[in-house]
Amino acid sequence: MTRLLSIFLVPALPLFAGAQPTFHADVEPLLQKHCQQCHRPGESAPMSLLSYDEVRPWARAIQEAVALDRMPPWFADPRYGEWSNAHVLAPTEKQMILDWVESGAARGDPAKRLEPRAFVDGWNIGKPDLVLEMPEAFRVPEEGTIDYQYVVIPTGLAEDKWVTAAEVRPDNREVVHHVIAYMRPKDSVWLEDAVPGKIFVPDARKKKDREEERNEYRELLAGFAPGMQPFEWSDGNYAKMLPVGADIVLQMHYTASGEEAFDQTRVGFRFLDKPPAKRVVTMSASNGKFVIPPGADRHPVEAKWVLNRDVELVSVLPHMHLRGKDFRYDLRYPDGRSEVLLSVPKYDFEWQYVYYLRDPKVLPAGTAIDCLAHFDNSPNNPDNPDPSVEVRWGDQSWEEMMIGFFDIAVDAGADLGPYLTQAKRDSARVE
Ligand code: HEC
Structure with missing residues (x-):
């Protein structure tokens, strides 16, 4: 070469x-x-x-x-x-x-020689205003599949905070596959059996019929995954809300490395001094019903979200696992126009990128965010864990996901309710 x-x-x-x-x-x-x-x-x-x-x-x-x-x-x-x-x-x-x-x-x-570029004590977001650490280390066994582990960490904050940057710092990268730091609002029913500070695995049997839990609003504040960067809005106009009384929930995905290991991950936040103009909210279009046939080399899966209100679109994050091949977001406007927003022709699971729009786009109510992904379940996909099986939705990397995350910005004081449901009629679709 x-x-x-x-x-x-x-x-x-x-x-x-x-x-x-x-x-x-x-x-x-x-x-x-x-x-x-x-x-x-x-x-x-x-x-x-x-x-x-x-x-x-x-x-x-x-x-x-x-x-x-x-x-x-x-x-x-x-x-x-x-x-x-x-x-x-x-x-x-x-x-x-x-x-x-x-x-x-x-x-x-x-x-x-230039002055070295300054980095703050390991944090990419600068000095955090609040750092929360898992109160106890998790012992990662030598081998075997490890269920997602959850830790509820109370913030101890006395007032609402506006998060302008957030970063997850794993303590042991060898075994931390990914982490998501959620904001769980006060009085949430999600993980209600978890004792704060203690590592917890929810009872899978309970999960299925928790309508109430599924419909609850919680916010994704920061993530760590291969290739993922910290979440950051640097201009002071955009921020996510961390309401008083909320907890941080760390969802930890560990993978065994062949040796016993320990991890005590931290998450850091930077806050704004005053409310921003816009509140950023993470939403998603997802499809949990697909079945990828064995050997299929370009199996299409679609997902869609139709906006119920005018919003500003600030970023997107396509998410699939190891069989993900490509991912595209199309915007279909109520007046019939459409455009490609993002196309990732060679999706790579190792790089979970958030794509921040240079100029946030104002999307009118009725706009459909259409996501189209293809999966490669053939033996030609070198990352394919097993081309001989049918693949469905699941947490683990040998199962699949299809999620088109997108962040919207709404007026900082707005009631979120109407934004969290889809418009009834897809007026944007031109069949
Ligand atoms: C967003 C993080 C990131 C940035 C930015 C980045 N790298 Fe890398 N680089 C990695 C990671 C992770 C690996 C190892 C895994 C891999 O090869 O994909 C790597 C691997 C490499 C390798 C090993 C060989 C190879 O091709 O895989 C070279 C050489 C390299 N990087 C050079 C650079 C140079 C030069 C730049 C800047 C012009 C750069 N990288 C920017 C993350 C980054």
Whole structure:
């Protein structure tokens, strides 16, 4: 592969014939901007890229990953939508990195070295105003399937808070597959048997007929999953509400690593000093009724949500498991127009990205958010846990999900009720 790449990089040579690019002058700023949030100790990437000495041995690997657009990782089809958190190198930035490696990956003048990019004590969101930790560590057994574990943590807050950023920090990444931090409102019936602070597994038999529980509103505040970034609205205009009396519920998905392990995950929040203009609410279009036949290589599954009120759409997050192949969101407006919002042509379970719209979109009541996913249950899917079985909805990674999460923003003081139900008639659908 390296050989091939060198051949196709030859035309770039004259570009650096004049001044040879160097690490400190040309490449370090790009790594700070595009790579170090993940490539530093304690983060998701396997190696740190903070200094020349750390980067130099990886020069060829960097060249390959950048040339093939594997790094930085980003999955949205560039033809649709603009995303404020897009991880993409501008063509000149990409060329600069390639030229630098090709010309010998020189260090350059250390006097030109940049100030290191500042990171706060492991938190990507800056210093949190509130940190909640699992009161006791969970013991992850050596092997076997582990049911989702839940921990209810009271916030102890005396007033409503507006969450402008939230981040889950697993303590042991080896065994934490994913975490979701929910806001559970006061007097909720969800997990009512759980003792605060104690790790809890709900009784699966009870779950089925809990209409009341299913219809309750709770909010997704932060998540940790492979590739997922912290949730953040930086301009002070958008925030999620953490009402007084609410608890945080951590849903923990652990996977055994072959050795006994312990984990005591934390979640951190940053609050606004004053209410924002808009309250952000996470919603979803999902389909729990699919059956993916054995061997099917492109099995379609649809899900839809029809808005009941005018809203602003701020972000989306497609979610499937290992057989997820592609995922698309279409907007169908009440006047018959439609557009592709997001297309992820090569879905990768390892990268659970939230796509933040660069410019939030105002969607009129009656707009349908249409999601279309395809699943690859064939033996050609290298991630497929078992192509010989029929696959349905389930929590575990060898089962599937199909959820098109979307975040809407509504007036901060609005009554959420009407937003949480769908419009009766799908006036948007043009059959
Ligand atoms: C959002 C997090 C993230 C960002 C941003 C990121 N990386 Fe990575 N990188 C990873 C993870 C996780 C892996 C290991 C898993 C994988 O290869 O997918 C990785 C692997 C790599 C590898 C190993 C070989 C390979 O291709 O898998 C190289 C080289 C690399 N990254 C370079 C870079 C460079 C250079 C940048 C910036 C231009 C960058 N990465 C940006 C998370 C990131």
